Amino acid sequence: MDILLQEVGYSYAKDTPFEKRALTDVSLHIPSGSYTAIIGHTGSGKSTVLQHLNALLKPTEGSVMIGGRKIEAGVKAKNLRDVRRQVGIVFQFPEQQLFDETVLKDIMFGPLNYGVSEEEASRRAHELVEQLGLPPEVLTKSPFDLSGGQMRRVAIAGVLAMEPDVLVLDEPTAGLDPRGRREIMDLFHRLHIEKGLTTVLVTHSMEDAARYADNVAIMHNGRCVVTGEPVEIFSNEEQLRDYRLEPPRTIRLQQKLEDKMGIKLDSISLTEEALAKNIALALSEGRDSE
Amino acid sequence: MMEKMIFGRFIPGNSLIHQMDPRAKISFVFVFIAIVFIANSAITYGILLGFTLLVVFLSKIRLYFLINGLKPVFILLIFTFLLHIFFTREGDLLVDIGFIKIYEEGLRQGIFISVRFLVLVFITSILTLTTSPISITDGIEVLLGPFKRVKLPVHELALMMSISLRFIPTLMDETGKILKAQMARGSDIGSGPVKDRIKAVVPLLIPLFVSAFKRAEDLATAMEVRGYRGGEGRTRYRQLNWRLIDSLSLVVLVGLAGILVYFRV
Numbered sequence: 001m002d003i004l005l006q007e008v009g010y011s012y013a014k015d016t017p018f019e020k021r022a023l024t025d026v027s028l029h030i031p032s033g034s035y036t037a038i039i040g041h042t043g044s045g046k047s048t049v050l051q052h053l054n055a056l057l058k059p060t061e062g063s064v065m066i067g068g069r070k071i072e073a074g075v076k077a078k079n080l081r082d083v084r085r086q087v088g089i090v091f092q093f094p095e096q097q098l099f100d101e102t103v104l105k106d107i108m109f110g111p112l113n114y115g116v117s118e119e120e121a122s123r124r125a126h127e128l129v130e131q132l133g134l135p136p137e138v139l140t141k142s143p144f145d146l147s148g149g150q151m152r153r154v155a156i157a158g159v160l161a162m163e164p165d166v167l168v169l170d171e172p173t174a175g176l177d178p179r180g181r182r183e184i185m186d187l188f189h190r191l192h193i194e195k196g197l198t199t200v201l202v203t204h205s206m207e208d209a210a211r212y213a214d215n216v217a218i219m220h221n222g223r224c225v226v227t228g229e230p231v232e233i234f235s236n237e238e239q240l241r242d243y244r245l246e247p248p249r250t251i252r253l254q255q256k257l258e259d260k261m262g263i264k265l266d267s268i269s270l271t272e273e274a275l276a277k278n279i280a281l282a283l284s285e286g287r288d289s290e
Numbered sequence: 291m292m293e294k295m296i297f298g299r300f301i302p303g304n305s306l307i308h309q310m311d312p313r314a315k316i317s318f319v320f321v322f323i324a325i326v327f328i329a330n331s332a333i334t335y336g337i338l339l340g341f342t343l344l345v346v347f348l349s350k351i352r353l354y355f356l357i358n359g360l361k362p363v364f365i366l367l368i369f370t371f372l373l374h375i376f377f378t379r380e381g382d383l384l385v386d387i388g389f390i391k392i393y394e395e396g397l398r399q400g401i402f403i404s405v406r407f408l409v410l411v412f413i414t415s416i417l418t419l420t421t422s423p424i425s426i427t428d429g430i431e432v433l434l435g436p437f438k439r440v441k442l443p444v445h446e447l448a449l450m451m452s453i454s455l456r457f458i459p460t461l462m463d464e465t466g467k468i469l470k471a472q473m474a475r476g477s478d479i480g481s482g483p484v485k486d487r488i489k490a491v492v493p494l495l496i497p498l499f500v501s502a503f504k505r506a507e508d509l510a511t512a513m514e515v516r517g518y519r520g521g522e523g524r525t526r527y528r529q530l531n532w533r534l535i536d537s538l539s540l541v542v543l544v545g546l547a548g549i550l551v552y553f554r555v
Contacts, residue, residue, distance in 0.1 A: 015354075015355075016355055016358070016359070017351075017355060018301075054474060056470045056473060056474060084473065088474065089471075089474045091467070094471065096467070096468060096471070096497055097468055097472060097497055099493045099496035099497050109475055109477070109493065110475035113475060113477055113478075114476045144500065158475060159474070159475065162475065
């Protein structure tokens with residue numbers, strides 16, 4: 001499902017002394033089936049953009065096209081349930097939204113709201129708990145008895161259970177341990193490929209953006225300043241620094257290596273694996289030429 | 291919706307009202323509340339309304355913003371107005387459409403009560419809008435000081451107040467966040483039959499309570515870690531400072547009371 005933001009502007013608390021401009025003239029295209037990462041410094045407007053993607057916020061200027069649905073500034077939009085079912089959002093610290101008596105009921109909350117049958121919702125819950133690496137006995141526990149990391153996974157399952165076409169992730173792994181981070185990010189990527197989801201990842205982590213995304217947008221001071229493929233975006237260090245961002249670790253290491261050894265690696269390394277391969281390649285070439 | 295609420299909000303500023311001592315402002319509000327009850331005629335209520343608008347003007351807070359932020363209060367206002375109109379049966383009959391009968395006295399009472407209500411809400415809102423929560427509690431603590439003699443835990447009360455005031459905006463923000471998260475999961479508080487709406491409140495309230503308790507616990511720990519042991523022997527970082535305008539404001543208030551008594555019927 002395509003999402004298209006056209007000249008979107010948004011001000012919080014419009015027409016009060018607390019009015020705060022968050023977005024100015026943001027135009028952004030999220031093609032169907034893409035994995036788009038939105039990166040930017042703190043306070044650049046990333047999270048505000050994200051809430052426009054399923055009409056939780058309505059633009060105060062411009063328009064947002066979500067699939068076939070157009071949400072325009074100044075026009076009252078009714079019946080947004082359909083849009084919200086198609087676009088699932090995993091908010092920052094999603095464990096804060098848990099409320100039900102048992103994990104099972106909590107995961108079933110979303111699907112039941114959208115009219116999925118009880119058996120189907122329960123089937124999805126069982127399946128997701130397994131996919132997210134939780135033991136099946138958590139289903140009958142209260143979500144408040146779980147550990148922080150488990151709560152996070154349950155909350156994510158609650159969003160995935162709605163089977164959205166577009167999955168929007170706002171720093172989904174903030175505060176998790178490194179292994180948990182990797183597991184959850186890999187799971188999202190697997191779902192992205194298997195189910196043909198359109199994924200939008202809002203993140204501070206350049207490493208995650210470089211590893212998973214095929215489309216990157218940089219936000220700066222409420223504007224969407226650059227969009228492009230990860231290779232172009234992350235190889236342009238100067239531009240990144242202008243927007244107070246740093247290239248991913250792998251690229252920084254690659255550059256240091258190239259500078260010190262006076263060599264040029266084959267390609268820009270977006271992941272650790274790619275970097276390792278590039279270095280191996282350079283080493284074997286070096287040996288060949290000797 | 292949430293961001294337009296102005297209860298307990300503070301708008302920093304530099305107006306005459308902002309600069310007043312919190313003790314003066316709090317005394318002012320309490321005396322004013324008493325004075326409001328002197329008014330009993332069109333002229334006296336008019337004077338009260340004029341005075342209130344003057345205070346709003348001096349505070350440099352836009353009237354439009356004030357009115358917008360107090361919308362929930364207006365519903366109550368309209369309700370009391372209607373009650374008075376329909377249930378007072380004195381004076382000349384003005385309107386008579388079947389079962390609806392409106393009498394002159396009812397209309398008068400309705401308008402007076404509404405003005406009284408409005409004036410009280412405006413003045414108290416101006417107090418919270420122009421005084422930071424911390425100054426308000428400092429002021430209250432000093433004003434209640436004499437009651438320490440009768441073992442009233444003044445410092446603790448003031449602390450409780452400042453903590454609750456401090457957390458109003460935080461909890462508001464949090465409510466907004468959780469509301470959005472549940473809306474994204476298809477819960478719809480804003481529409482549907484009343485039964486569904488009440489059901490939709492549960493997924494909002496439970497997470498809110500959980501996080502409020504968690505916050506309370508964290509705050510208690512943080513205070514203990516920083517060596518907080520109650521008010522005994524505690525010195526102040528912010529000194530209160532009574533100036534000429536503070537005394538003047540109270541003089542003005544006495545003047546207002548005099549004028550009201552003079553014009554009272």
